[in-house]
Amino acid sequence: MELLPLLTVLLLAHALAYLAWTAAARRRQSRCYLLDYVCHKPGDGRKMSTETSGAVIQRNKRLRLPDYRFLLRVIVGSGIGEDTYCPRSILEGREESPALRDALDEMDAFFDDAVAALFARTGVAPRDVGVLVLNVSMLSPAPSLASRAVRRYGLREDVAAYNLTGMGCSAGLVALDLARNKLRAAASAARPRTLVALVVSSESIAPNWYSGTDKSMMLANCLFRSGGAAVLLSNDPAHRRRAKMELGCLVRAHTGASDDAHACATQREDAEGRVGISLSKALPKAAVRAFAANLPHLAPRVLPVSELARFLYRRLLAHLHPAGGNKQAPRVNFKAGVEHFCLHPGGTAVIEGVKQSLGLDDGDVEPARMTLHRWGNTSASSLWYVLSYMEAKGRLKKGDRVLMLTFGSGFKCNSCVWEVTGDMADKGAWADCIDTYPPESLANPYMDKFGWINDVEGDTLISLG
Numbered sequence: 001m002e003l004l005p006l007l008t009v010l011l012l013a014h015a016l017a018y019l020a021w022t023a024a025a026r027r028r029q030s031r032c033y034l035l036d037y038v039c040h041k042p043g044d045g046r047k048m049s050t051e052t053s054g055a056v057i058q059r060n061k062r063l064r065l066p067d068y069r070f071l072l073r074v075i076v077g078s079g080i081g082e083d084t085y086c087p088r089s090i091l092e093g094r095e096e097s098p099a100l101r102d103a104l105d106e107m108d109a110f111f112d113d114a115v116a117a118l119f120a121r122t123g124v125a126p127r128d129v130g131v132l133v134l135n136v137s138m139l140s141p142a143p144s145l146a147s148r149a150v151r152r153y154g155l156r157e158d159v160a161a162y163n164l165t166g167m168g169c170s171a172g173l174v175a176l177d178l179a180r181n182k183l184r185a186a187a188s189a190a191r192p193r194t195l196v197a198l199v200v201s202s203e204s205i206a207p208n209w210y211s212g213t214d215k216s217m218m219l220a221n222c223l224f225r226s227g228g229a230a231v232l233l234s235n236d237p238a239h240r241r242r243a244k245m246e247l248g249c250l251v252r253a254h255t256g257a258s259d260d261a262h263a264c265a266t267q268r269e270d271a272e273g274r275v276g277i278s279l280s281k282a283l284p285k286a287a288v289r290a291f292a293a294n295l296p297h298l299a300p301r302v303l304p305v306s307e308l309a310r311f312l313y314r315r316l317l318a319h320l321h322p323a324g325g326n327k328q329a330p331r332v333n334f335k336a337g338v339e340h341f342c343l344h345p346g347g348t349a350v351i352e353g354v355k356q357s358l359g360l361d362d363g364d365v366e367p368a369r370m371t372l373h374r375w376g377n378t379s380a381s382s383l384w385y386v387l388s389y390m391e392a393k394g395r396l397k398k399g400d401r402v403l404m405l406t407f408g409s410g411f412k413c414n415s416c417v418w419e420v421t422g423d424m425a426d427k428g429a430w431a432d433c434i435d436t437y438p439p440e441s442l443a444n445p446y447m448d449k450f451g452w453i454n455d456v457e458g459d460t461l462i463s464l465g
């Protein structure tokens with residue numbers, strides 16, 4: 001019996017070495033370079049401060065004292081700070097009856113800022129873009145938003161334009177995967193072509209603010225905020241020297257065949273016919289399941305053979321000797337394969353759950369926590385704000401590897417790994433505040449300012465704590 005574990009480990013190590021070699025070969029062939037990216041910073045007039053948030057909540061006359069208590073607890077524990085952004089329709093009191101114009105204005109403001117800045121910074125002309133992938137989950141006008149971007153920037157007639165909707169927070173990596181596959185196909189064609197791809201990720205908040213009293217649907221108002229990111233990719237080897245990063249691998253897992261996973265984050269109507277995003281109590285379990293489905297495919301492509309062999313050996317020992325002294329289940333050490341963790345800032349519970357699952361420390365999840373505090377959950381674009389935080393802090397050095405990990409409705413868990421190949425020292429959207437992060441405290445002042453409200457049936461002050 002003593003020889004069996006050793007032979008098993010040797011065979012597995014040999015297989016993993018082969019997998020690592022083939023993964024490296026695929027990586028060399030993919031040639032997906034990140035030229036640059038820009039995160040959208042809305043104007044200060046669109047900030048969703050504590051006072052603004054309180055005013056919006058108090059405009060909803062359907063809410064009763066238990067609803068206020070619930071919202072107070074959620075907002076205080078959300079991890080969101082004072083400087084997130086929302087659409088003008090909400091600031092102007094039109095959240096219950098938004099027009100299509102409000103949603104399109106929100107998108108146009110993003111296009112005019114981030115996409116225009118990306119072209120200006122890189123020197124890439126709109127006519128140089130051969131692939132456009134645009135993802136906004138909750139808005140699907142006709143013509144599409146992708147067509148709107150084509151018209152706005154005069155993209156060429158043969159551009160391959162794709163418009164993704166309904167893909168949730170993980171759509172950023174879905175869009176990245178689609179763009180990468182187009183670049184790979186062009187590079188491996190009978191007549192290889194070099195292409196530039198533009199990936200545009202955002203979310204439409206204006207028409208999706210919920211004004212009812214269903215608690216599962218009230219949560220989204222406390223987390224989602226306006227934002228967006230524009231990214232330029234290339235498959236041209238000549239661009240490697242000017243690129244910031246190179247994409248190594250990308251893994252997608254979808255557990256939508258499960259009823260619980262499929263229904264844990266949905267757009268639906270409440271009992272009174274008001275539409276909103278429902279986040280059920282089953283969401284954390286769905287995220288764990290999708291995460292567990294993603295990691296076995298990601299680990300062999302990221303980790304060195306020595307770490308995989310160590311993990312498998314410990315698993316085998318734990319199986320053969322279940323009564324051993326160490327009762328904690330063996331865990332893969334992802335720090336053996338990557339230096340930085342770019343995690344989706346979907347909420348404090350999501351960040352903490354990933355931290356525990358991967359055995360990370362506070363420094364590893366600081367970028368995600370700070371992004372949630374400063375920008376909120378900007379859906380599919382959130383990962384780029386997290387990456388921008390790392391860059392603004394000067395943490396990304398040549399040769400470093402960055403793991404991006406995101407979750408989204410469906411339910412999906414997508415991941416990818418980048419290698420830093422160029423200088424990354426731009427402060428981007430964080431320029432005016434990066435020196436103040438991390439703050440001494442992330443406590444939300446909402447409790448101090450709105451911990452007491454007037455009793456709806458009298459003049460007595462009632463504590464919401």
